[in-house]
Amino acid sequence: xxxxxxxxxxxxxxxxxxxxxxxxxxxxxxxxxxxxxxxxxxxxxxxxxxxxxxxxxxxxxxxxxxxxxxxxxxxxxxxxxxxxxxxxxxxxxxxxxxxxxxxxxxxxxxxxxxxxxxxxxxxxxxxxxxxxxxxxxxxxxxxxxxxxxxxxxxxxxxxxxxxxxxxxxxxxxxxxxxxxxxxxxxxxxxxxxxxxxxxxxxxxxxxxxxxxxxxxxxxxxxxxxxxxxxxxxxxxxxxxxxxxxxxxxxxxxxxxxxxxxxxxxxxxxxxxxxxxxxxxxxxxxxxxxxxxxxxxxxxxxxxxxxxxxxxxxxxxxxxxxxxxxxxxxxxxxxxxxxxxxxxxxxxxxxxxxxxxxxxxxxxxxxxxxxxxxxxxxxxxxxxxxxxxxxxxxxxxxxxxxxxxxxxxxxxxxxxxxx
Amino acid sequence: xxxxxxxxxxxxxxxxxxxxxxxxxxxxxxxxxxxxxxxxxxxxxxxxxxxxxxxxxxxxxxxxxxxxxxxxxxxxxxxxxxxxxxxxxxxxxxxxxxxxxxxxxxxxxxxxxxxxxxxxxxxxxxxxxxxxxxxxxxxxxxxxxxxxxxxxxxxxxxxxxxxxxxxxxxxxxxxxxxxxxxxxxxxxxxxxxxxxxxxxxxxxxxxxxxxxxxxxxxxxxxxxxxxxxxxxxxxxxxxxxxxxxxxxxxxxxxxxxxxxxxxxxxxxxxxxxxxxxxxxxxxxxxxxxxxxxxxxxxxxxxxxxxxxxxxxxxxxxxxxxxxxxxxxxxxxxxxxxxxxxxxxxxxxxxxxxxxxxxxxxxxxxxxxxxxxxxxxxxx
Numbered sequence: 001x002x003x004x005x006x007x008x009x010x011x012x013x014x015x016x017x018x019x020x021x022x023x024x025x026x027x028x029x030x031x032x033x034x035x036x037x038x039x040x041x042x043x044x045x046x047x048x049x050x051x052x053x054x055x056x057x058x059x060x061x062x063x064x065x066x067x068x069x070x071x072x073x074x075x076x077x078x079x080x081x082x083x084x085x086x087x088x089x090x091x092x093x094x095x096x097x098x099x100x101x102x103x104x105x106x107x108x109x110x111x112x113x114x115x116x117x118x119x120x121x122x123x124x125x126x127x128x129x130x131x132x133x134x135x136x137x138x139x140x141x142x143x144x145x146x147x148x149x150x151x152x153x154x155x156x157x158x159x160x161x162x163x164x165x166x167x168x169x170x171x172x173x174x175x176x177x178x179x180x181x182x183x184x185x186x187x188x189x190x191x192x193x194x195x196x197x198x199x200x201x202x203x204x205x206x207x208x209x210x211x212x213x214x215x216x217x218x219x220x221x222x223x224x225x226x227x228x229x230x231x232x233x234x235x236x237x238x239x240x241x242x243x244x245x246x247x248x249x250x251x252x253x254x255x256x257x258x259x260x261x262x263x264x265x266x267x268x269x270x271x272x273x274x275x276x277x278x279x280x281x282x283x284x285x286x287x288x289x290x291x292x293x294x295x296x297x298x299x300x301x302x303x304x305x306x307x308x309x310x311x312x313x314x315x316x317x318x319x320x321x322x323x324x325x326x327x328x329x330x331x332x333x334x335x336x337x338x339x340x341x342x343x344x345x346x347x348x349x350x351x352x353x354x355x356x357x358x359x360x361x362x363x364x365x366x367x368x369x370x371x372x373x374x375x376x377x378x379x380x381x382x383x384x385x386x387x388x389x390x391x392x393x394x395x396x397x398x399x400x401x402x403x404x405x406x407x408x409x410x411x412x413x414x415x416x417x418x
Numbered sequence: 419x420x421x422x423x424x425x426x427x428x429x430x431x432x433x434x435x436x437x438x439x440x441x442x443x444x445x446x447x448x449x450x451x452x453x454x455x456x457x458x459x460x461x462x463x464x465x466x467x468x469x470x471x472x473x474x475x476x477x478x479x480x481x482x483x484x485x486x487x488x489x490x491x492x493x494x495x496x497x498x499x500x501x502x503x504x505x506x507x508x509x510x511x512x513x514x515x516x517x518x519x520x521x522x523x524x525x526x527x528x529x530x531x532x533x534x535x536x537x538x539x540x541x542x543x544x545x546x547x548x549x550x551x552x553x554x555x556x557x558x559x560x561x562x563x564x565x566x567x568x569x570x571x572x573x574x575x576x577x578x579x580x581x582x583x584x585x586x587x588x589x590x591x592x593x594x595x596x597x598x599x600x601x602x603x604x605x606x607x608x609x610x611x612x613x614x615x616x617x618x619x620x621x622x623x624x625x626x627x628x629x630x631x632x633x634x635x636x637x638x639x640x641x642x643x644x645x646x647x648x649x650x651x652x653x654x655x656x657x658x659x660x661x662x663x664x665x666x667x668x669x670x671x672x673x674x675x676x677x678x679x680x681x682x683x684x685x686x687x688x689x690x691x692x693x694x695x696x697x698x699x700x701x702x703x704x705x706x707x708x709x710x711x712x713x714x715x716x717x718x719x720x721x722x723x724x725x726x727x728x729x730x731x732x733x734x735x736x737x738x739x740x741x742x743x744x745x746x747x748x749x750x751x752x753x754x755x756x757x758x759x760x761x762x763x764x765x766x767x768x769x770x771x772x773x774x775x776x777x778x779x780x781x782x783x784x785x786x787x788x789x790x791x792x793x794x795x796x797x
Binding site for chain 2: 108111115145154156197198201
């Protein structure tokens with residue numbers, strides 16, 4: 001072995017020695033609310049200060065409208081959007097993480113556009129990826145599967161197969177991946193259901209009808225419960241637990257709002273669910289069967305609930321900014337209020353967290369950064385991107401991706417020139 | 419050998435110029451046409467798509483004809499081919515585009531609207547002056563009507579600014595007659611009326627505004643949808659019933675004056691909850707015809723035409739949105755009867771949510787133009 005080759009090997013070993021740490025600090029953001037579907041990532045090195053010009057690595061215009069969060073896998077960033085008078089023109093776009101260059105852009109037709117919210121159109125659901133395929137669900141009742149180079153692999157026009165969605169603000173539920181299935185919650189004014197699709201072919205693995213369920217915009221969640229995994233769906237004044245392998249319903253908790261938007265969280269062995277406005281926060285032990293309202297609810301708090309933004313759980317504390325901009329922090333174990341603050345402006349985006357910091361982005365485009373390691377309210381910074389923001393941010397590989405009303409903005413530390 | 423090389427070069431140049439006959443795309447198009455529910459046919463469609471995408475613009479006419487399909491999945495597979503070829507060829511400056519085919523295709527109102535719109539977008543790049551000349555002529559084209567009416571409204575506004583009321587009236591009249599979108603209809607009507615011209619929105623949209631009303635019948639919680647009250651069994655405008663409180667109630671005549679025919683039952687029958695009201699109308703239609711009933715109600719409605727139930731939806735806490743529900747109907751020549759049941763549910767647990775009780779209903783053709791009818795002369 002030559003000296004040069006030995007040097008190369010030593011360098012490789014040195015790289016491998018630090019790699020686990022690097023991996024731990026550079027996660028992907030593969031779908032709605034990140035790697036653990038709760039807004040929290042182990043990523044580090046994310047800037048805590050920025051402005052419309054400071055720490056902006058790149059900014060790319062987006063077509064149409066949408067509030068789906070950006071999805072990041074490796075050096076690719078994926079965004080969905082819709083446009084047109086009926087928002088039936090759908091976009092799935094892949095940007096280069098480091099430069100913002102558009103790598104590919106698929107334009108498709110949505111099968112059955114519905115009424116919609118003027119900021120999100122048909123592109124409220126966030127796409128999701130496993131690193132091999134990208135799955136995109138739209139309010140038009142379509143699911144598309146692409147390879148990561150933009151090649152269409154399959155499409156399901158479920159609005160054609162099971163009837164058009166009837167929705168005031170277009171469907172907003174972000175699908176999730178479980179084993180070899182893609183789970184899509186389709187709650188609407190008509191016949192509601194939840195589907196598990198084969199990731200490879202798009203065919204149904206199971207379909208579970210939800211005849212008693214009305215319109216909701218919440219996203220499904222997976223929770224461990226003993227030796228099983230449960231699929232949790234909010235909607236129509238209740239929370240249902242399902243077996244994600246079969247679609248059979250396991251349990252129900254009553255007491256949610258009629259129309260649910262936020263996504264449940266899991267932590268400390270409990271499910272945290274919020275629905276509002278004028279609704280309630282619930283902490284629930286998953287498991288059981290039938291109506292578990294009286295047996296599994298650990299705590300309940302009727303104050304400060306949100307209609308759209310989801311909550312976030314960091315350590316022992318549960319944080320939320322409601323739609324009107326009132327922030328609150330509860331003890332995750334008891335539901336007791338720790339602090340309450342007026343954050344300012346309105347909120348649609350859900351908070352994210354990394355590196356001991358919480359990021360709350362309001363509709364005006366200002367992100368409030370809080371220190372999550374402190375027991376009390378500890379403001380780190382307020383950063384104004386200079387544009388309206390309705391989509392939840394994504395954090396990946398030391399960068400924060402803000403989808404503004406018109407652009408995708410990559411915020412990160414600029415490397416000093418050599 | 420030089421002449422062989424020369425021929426090959428010539429073939430290459432011709433292909434680049436888009437003049438070469440295409441490899442027959444029929445088999446690949448047929449494979450994609452077989453895609454359907456459950457992701458069926460996707461793997462084969464992917465192969466066919468990739469092969470088609472290698473072709474030049476000469477394949478676009480056949481591709482566009484294939485895109486004129488009701489198969490939503492196949493249409494998107496075709497579209498990915500179209501987008502790839504168009505993006506690639508636009509980057510060249512030697513492509514010979516089938517522009518005349520594109521113009522014929524985009525002007526064929528019988529074809530599916532979405533691929534026609536794609537082609538119009540491409541024509542914007544190939545022949546930028548085309549749209550401005552072509553679009554104002556599309557007043558009877560269901561895909562482009564909205565934009566054409568918008569242009570007619572703008573032309574009317576410009577004529578007004580130029581102090582040319584005669585041209586303005588003509589433009590607004592054209593917009594009004596062609597419009598099917600309720601907002602455009604009301605806009606055009608308002609413009610005409612401001613110029614002293616008649617324009618009947620209710621007639622144009624086929625809104626039913628002459629009603630006989632009775633209620634509120636007692637229907638605790640959400641029982642009203644299924645519970646059958648006397649008017650459903652027999653409409654007798656002279657009959658007397660008991661309301662929720664036991665008070666005698668009778669049918670009363672009502673003419674709705676709301677521009678879009680929205681009937682507020684809280685005003686007409688009294689503010690209440692957990693109740694049922696009925697609206698009845700008779701209309702005279704000049705000829706038998708297929709039509710649509712388009713309706714919306716808060717909380718919900720059931721509709722009977724000539725004694726036959728033609729629409730019902732068991733939903734609660736809905737808003738009354740224009741054309742929310744559409745059901746096909748068959749009107750007979752002469753007198754037709756309409757009975758509508760409107761349910762009012764419990765108050766939402768959030769006291770800030772208004773407890774609306776309302777109905778909006780119209781009769782129109784598939785394009786949304788109101789059916790010509792007259793309210794029947796009734797005692």
